[in-house]
Structures are given as C-alpha cells and as structure tokens.
C-alpha cells in the first residue's frame with residue numbers, strides 16, 4: 597500500500613514541476629532560472645510530502661480473535677463520571693482507555 601502511494605505521489609510532483617517549468621518558459625523566463633526553480637520546487641514538494649507521509653501512520657491490525665481474552669473490567673472517568681465496560685482485550689490487564697484526555701480509573705478489578 598505504501599509502495600502504491602509513493603509511485604502515485606512521484607508523478608504528480610514531477611508533473612507539477614514540468615508544467616510549472618513549461619509555463620515559466622512560455623512566459624519568457626531564462627531557462628537556467630527555470631531549471632533551478634524547478635529543481636527547488638521538486639525538492640520542497642518531496643520533503644513536504646515525505647513529512648506528511650510520516651504523520652499518516654497506518655492503524656495496526658488487531659490480533660486474531662484467538663489471541664484476545666474475554667475480560668469484564670469497568671473503568672470510570674474521574675473528570676466527567678462516564679463509565680465504560682471492557683469485554684474483550686488483547687491481555688488480561690489491558691491499558692485503561694482514555695476519556696476527557698485522561699486515563700480512566702479501574703472500578704472492577706481483574707478477576
């Protein structure tokens with residue numbers, strides 16, 4: 597999937613640079629200036645898309661159902677009072693979920 601994205605991303609950037617260069621040449625700018633600007637634009641766009649790609653982390657696959665454990669844990673949000681029951685978790689002592697930007701506190705202990 598990542599390979600597909602990079603192969604699509606490249607031609608778009610090259611296309612933008614080529615079209616921009618052609619427009620600049622038609623507008624009468626010197627060819628050396630156009631070449632330098634085109635290379636600079638390509639590098640800036642590549643770095644920009646690489647940084648954006650780094651932010652877009654794919655969500656990890658959940659483990660197969662056989663590895664999940666049935667649990668019965670209740671968590672409570674100390675800030676707003678909401679309660680949540682967790683029924684299935686990857687481990688018997690999973691990380692508490694977050695609510696109101698804070699970790700929720702355990703209400704029922706792990707049996």
Ligand SMILES: [Zn+2]
Pocket residue numbers: 673674675676677678695696
């Ligand atoms: Zn809350």
